[in-house]
Amino acid sequence: xxxxxxxxxxxxxxxxxxxxxxxxxxxxxxxxxxxxxxxxxxxxxxxxxxxxxxxxxxxxxxxxxxxxxxxxxxxxxxxxxxxxxxxxxxxxxxxxxxxxxxxxxxxxxxxxxxxxxxxxxxxxxxxxxxxxxxxxxxxxxxxxxxxxxxxxxxxxxxxxxxxxxxxxxxxxxxxxxxxxxxxxxxxxxxxxxxxxxxxxxxxxxxxxxxxxxxxxxxxxxxxxxxxxxxxxxxxxxxxxxxxxxxxxxxxxxxxxxxxxxxxxxxxxxxxxxxxxxxxxxxxxxxxxxxxxxxxxxxxxxxxxxxxxxxxxxxxxxxxxxxxxxxxxxxxxxxxxxxxxxxxxxxxxxxxxxxxxxxxxxxxxxxxxxxxxxxxxxxxxxxxxxxxxxxxxxxxxxxxxxxxxxxxxxxxxxxxxxxxxxxxxxxxxxxxxxxxxxxxxxxxxxxxxxxxxxxxxxxxxxxxxxxxxxxxxxxxxxxxxxxxxxxxxxxxxxxxxxxxxxxx
Numbered sequence: 001x002x003x004x005x006x007x008x009x010x011x012x013x014x015x016x017x018x019x020x021x022x023x024x025x026x027x028x029x030x031x032x033x034x035x036x037x038x039x040x041x042x043x044x045x046x047x048x049x050x051x052x053x054x055x056x057x058x059x060x061x062x063x064x065x066x067x068x069x070x071x072x073x074x075x076x077x078x079x080x081x082x083x084x085x086x087x088x089x090x091x092x093x094x095x096x097x098x099x100x101x102x103x104x105x106x107x108x109x110x111x112x113x114x115x116x117x118x119x120x121x122x123x124x125x126x127x128x129x130x131x132x133x134x135x136x137x138x139x140x141x142x143x144x145x146x147x148x149x150x151x152x153x154x155x156x157x158x159x160x161x162x163x164x165x166x167x168x169x170x171x172x173x174x175x176x177x178x179x180x181x182x183x184x185x186x187x188x189x190x191x192x193x194x195x196x197x198x199x200x201x202x203x204x205x206x207x208x209x210x211x212x213x214x215x216x217x218x219x220x221x222x223x224x225x226x227x228x229x230x231x232x233x234x235x236x237x238x239x240x241x242x243x244x245x246x247x248x249x250x251x252x253x254x255x256x257x258x259x260x261x262x263x264x265x266x267x268x269x270x271x272x273x274x275x276x277x278x279x280x281x282x283x284x285x286x287x288x289x290x291x292x293x294x295x296x297x298x299x300x301x302x303x304x305x306x307x308x309x310x311x312x313x314x315x316x317x318x319x320x321x322x323x324x325x326x327x328x329x330x331x332x333x334x335x336x337x338x339x340x341x342x343x344x345x346x347x348x349x350x351x352x353x354x355x356x357x358x359x360x361x362x363x364x365x366x367x368x369x370x371x372x373x374x375x376x377x378x379x380x381x382x383x384x385x386x387x388x389x390x391x392x393x394x395x396x397x398x399x400x401x402x403x404x405x406x407x408x409x410x411x412x413x414x415x416x417x418x419x420x421x422x423x424x425x426x427x428x429x430x431x432x433x434x435x436x437x438x439x440x441x442x443x444x445x446x447x448x449x450x451x452x453x454x455x456x457x458x459x460x461x462x463x464x465x466x467x468x469x470x471x472x473x474x475x476x477x478x479x480x481x482x483x484x485x486x487x488x489x490x491x492x493x494x495x496x497x498x499x500x501x502x503x
Contacts, residue, residue, distance in 0.1 A: 024183030071174030089476025272327020315358030420459025
């Protein structure tokens, strides 16, 4: 999987395109593909000579939709022709590298035709989702066959500026200039290409509490006219939030952003009693999506406080779950983030002290805080059962297993997801290089160079589709052997609140 500077073949249809790409590659194997049979044979000969090298098709194209300008790049998600469709699975990975170079990049289908496309034909092609058109890519992908391949095209003309437009010359200059800049990204893409094994940590993705919270909002959107207001993010994942927003959910930070008498959903992370009182004052129709395991911690906080205990809440400052739990007994609850915090703690009665935990912590780190608390306060008592939720623990156990076998571990999850960040930390403590990615576009190809085994998981708030998209993109770099590593089977389900059933 290690590559040299020449471990890449670039096929460019015309001399100017090939020359521009070659200048950016500072050499390398660039072959012209033109329309003539002799040049097609030249490409076939180069491919036979280098049977293992990944191949990039690079040249110019015409834009079919608005928003694309001369000099913009189109990375094909697929290439269509009268003969069929070629999928370009690693397109998101290459697009990320191109954007790092400061280039404007669009991802989408390219359609191949055997003639120059004018309007209104271009508009008809765009109706099926194609964003650009060229005259060679599908034919070249037929020749390239199953080896890793990408197609990147620089826009020359647009729907409002055809090839006969006076601006074609500067548009062509802009396109060729963009092609000269793509070399470093193509190098990185080729360096990351190769077969690999993907170890899928199981369980991964949605837990029962997240499933319940998302379903609550979806059912409300099905049964009521939008908008449906949600205080904070329903779960900490940008994909989930974005999809619900498109359906009519409105996410707010505070209740004063919600009109009186409107429906508002409390997120899975829970809220303080003060928030509940504010909702009542504003006469809001409240639907509570708090995870039952978070509600359990809230109940424990109230019980310990009623018994006159000082409650140590082990968690991360500013996290919504922590803010909600602190609000149950703010005068009797102290946030403790790390073992070092314990040294300076002072309490009213050392004989009446208890601890609780944020449900999404890493168990080993949380236990180190408990050990420090117990050493300082021997009378320390804890909850009747673990506060860290079963799903968090299960996902961490599974990540430990795959991390021990992996060169790199990728965790799908948003940056504000505590449980997702903990998965990365767990993998790193096992000695693996581990990274949190909100989506496939955040994968850095440099992470994958030389990595033959990739561990893959997703936080409890991340949908399964994120994992599927990552596996698909990796398969565009070479053959992927996907293997499950399941350490637990989850059968937990939480019932929906009566407010959802009775609407």
